Amino acid sequence: MSKGKKTNFWNFFQMLGKTFMFPIALLSISGMMLGIGAGFTDPNMIGMIPFLGNKYVNLFLQLMTSLGLFAFSNLGALFAMAIPLGLLKKEKEIGAFSALVGFIAMHLGTNFYLNQAGLLVPAEDMAINGQAMIMGIQSYNTSVLGGIITGLIIYAIHDKVTNFKMPESLGFYSGARLVPIVSLLLMGAVGLIVPIVWPPVLHGFQTVGSWISSSGPIGYFAYAAAERITIPFGLNHLVTSTFRFTPIGGSAVIGGQEYFGTLNMFMAYVENNQIIPLDLAGKMEQGKLMIQYGLAGAALAIYRTAKPEKRKAIKGLLISGVLTVIIGGISEPIEFLFLFISPALFAFHTVMNGLGNMILPYLGVHMGFTGDLIQFLTFGVLRGTETGWPMAVAVAALYFVIYYSVFKWAIVKFNIKTPGREDEDIEIGNNGGSDFNGLSTYKGQQMIAALGGRDNIVSLDNCVTRLRLGLKDVSKINESAIKQAGGIAVVKLNDNAIQVIVGTKVYALRKQMDKVLDGAI
Template sequence: MAANTSQKVTLWEFFQNLGKTFMLPVALLSFCGIMLGIGSSLSSHDVVTLIPALGNPVLQLIFVWMSKVGSFAFSFLPVMFCIAIPLGLASENKGVAAFAGFVGYVVMNLGVNFWLTAKGILPTTDAAVLKANNIQNVLGIQSIDTGILGAVIAGVIVAMLHKRFHNIRLPDALAFFGGTRFVPIITTVVMGLVGLVIPLIWPVFAAGITGIGNLINSAGVFGPMIFGTGERLLLPFGLQHILVALIRFTEAGGTMDVCGHSVSGALTIFQAQLSCPTVHGFSESATRFLSQGKMPAFLGGLPGAALAMYHCARPENRHKIKGLLISGVIACVVGGTTEPLEFLFLFVAPVLYLIHALLTGLGFTMMAVLGVTIGNTDGNVIDFVVFGILHGLSTKWYMVPVVGAIWFAVYYGIFRFAITRFNIKTPGRDIDTTSSAERALAGQVGKSGYNVPAMLAALGGAENVVTLDNCITRLRMTVKDMTLVDSAALKNLRAIGVVQLNQHNLQVVIGPQVQSVKDEMASLMSTAQA
């Protein structure tokens, strides 16, 4: 029984870490999407006709340059994931892991190409044969288009090879090839063999992904609600990125021919249409899973919840939580980062979080029913302007403020009623019992804006922290002894939430400044161990 529990914990941790590795390419995707959106919008004929000054040749060159640069991330998306996954999962020699990821992805596709050639399918330029076998040019190699899922599989295999062999010792005669140099070597051999297996097993994966897509699509207008609600429910566990990647980048999010190419995944379809000069307007079947669905909750609902929490706080405590709530609203509305607000009520009122998840999903469905077509990833005000307003009335961006205002009122009413009726201890509801000594300690902040030495002490000290990492808003760590962790002290030190996943794995929700806190804490730990 103990062994089974250990295995479950290991798988849980693995998927959390895997989801974390997605953040590096996804962050670049978000930025490139904005560049592509601005460039393509301001260089379009409709916008130039509306604002003739934008037709200046120099400005148009700048806008076209932005479009070209912005399209980079979407042209090389799979290889980016195959590099980022080993990079993120490796605990040391990360550069070698990333290099091996690129090698592994290329060699895997060369293996697939060899199999297709041996079977007599290649070489060919017959469009019907290529389409029937799902063959595309991948980094100049004719191979089966396995998309993001193939890149994830390759990245995970390479990460496992790196973990197993990065410190291998070979006999003296072969010592030159030992250690980190052995990783790309063994990767070449293993991924070459994987490439021979891919054509045999890929139909099974493709069928599974298509089944998930059919399940969501069979729900009609409630398909986006299933996705939006599921994403919110998975967020506290750090597993939402798995679902998001499945819909954004695989056949589960739909498949469409754009500019003569078959494109799969909601976000990939949207970006392909954005960069295709012959496409006017965006596919509703793709954008219904993208930014527009988040906007009712992100731009309206959560700010309404924040205002309700402010009004429900004790009058003498409102000035103390005002900065916390305002920074959370800014992070949500401008950055699309919701955890600083969501974790204020997730642990004290899980039912409220469930209602929030359902309302978020309902927002996805509402935007789809209204025919709004605003894409990208973040659901923030930047996406609203760049991919909504700048693309004209055809996106129906004007519905966002209307629905957002309704969501604001609904969230405010539900949260204010629930907090006062059930005496939910949201920020500012408790009587301040913090001692003067604790307040003085909490006031000793460093460059990160947090008292990191005190936070490290509340975690049981440097010797209690085995591993330390972070995602967008959370410190992720493994500790030796969970009983040494003082959750109350961490919250007094402005941690938004403390999530104890099991007896050794811990997450501390910080907010947008988590990277600075992590770097400062890692420096303190290195000094303590020296």
């Protein structure tokens, strides 16, 4: 494979990982609603807080639970629509609509095949036969994979279909209107193939998931480490999404229904007010909670080892990063402060993530999905001490001490140039890099100038914390100026592609840059 093809392949998977953030953002809120609703309607919780037993309060909490289940009940459709919505450069709404049409058509095709072949089973036997009701259609439970396949197919055919020249008599159906029509027919045909290819694929996924579960602590460590290693490349969401929403994460029959993927199983246990088993706890990324507080210790070490005259300048950057990782569960703003200047510290960080994920289940911590403070309170504290949250707090405190000690020792011992220790005099600014309170047009203009000017920018996009740029010539960028404009770090992918780590206000910055590039400013 040539260098150009490798670059395009790599960039495509980075963009694919970004599209997953659409449903994941909804899932995070839905999960909180589900956790709060199910937790506060639990009889034990009502016994402790009688107010929760009030008719109207209880009805409101039941509604919250139902709304929280929405995203988890329609994951396939959400992922199908998210892919063309995120990948297409134009007519995104047509792509998303066509993906929904195609997703439904695929399951209608599968249902037709199963019905004609006499393979439809009664409702009580659907779980054990890998079938489920998908948007009111009895079909094979392809879970999110069905949605991803649909989304990728629609993305692949969109431009070809819209550019297809129809006879003048059929001109009404040409262009964008033709895409959902083709999606209906094509995905209906794909649905006829699903019953042939899905059973062996499902068996293979279950084998991988079983290996991870049966590998015990080794599997739990490997999964968490792989998720962390992919952070620098923006591909971590591909790893977690695969385990969270597909049979690779395992399967379980809960309340008479079969669920695939760690997050789907976890939410089913929450809905039924059950504590998750050990093998699921080991695949629920519980180690992330530990490294959140570990990174807080690392931030303190960076502050304490900074030059005294520069501590005030980096304080905002570090405080913003700590709040982001603890409250929002987004670790990149702190990780990218040391990732590229000390890969050894990031390797230590990766190992600590794996260790946290590995040991917590055996210490009785079965909280599950605790990616941020709200989730920790919702799925840990509010569900009782049976989740093991007191032990998690103790281990998190230990992680804070370990990270602080190791980072402080390494920074001083090896003279690592963390923020505040640089030889050159780089201004970080009062907003601390990742915090763009009072964002002005000038920030966008300043960043464009630092990237070599508007003529050097070929493409501009963003994910949750970083700008993704295609450039004519990477050598024209000024990294010091990028930091002054709010960047935390620069990731050089190749001679024509970089990422600029910004933080949670990256979207606002990108919109300002769009206005400048479009000539609106």
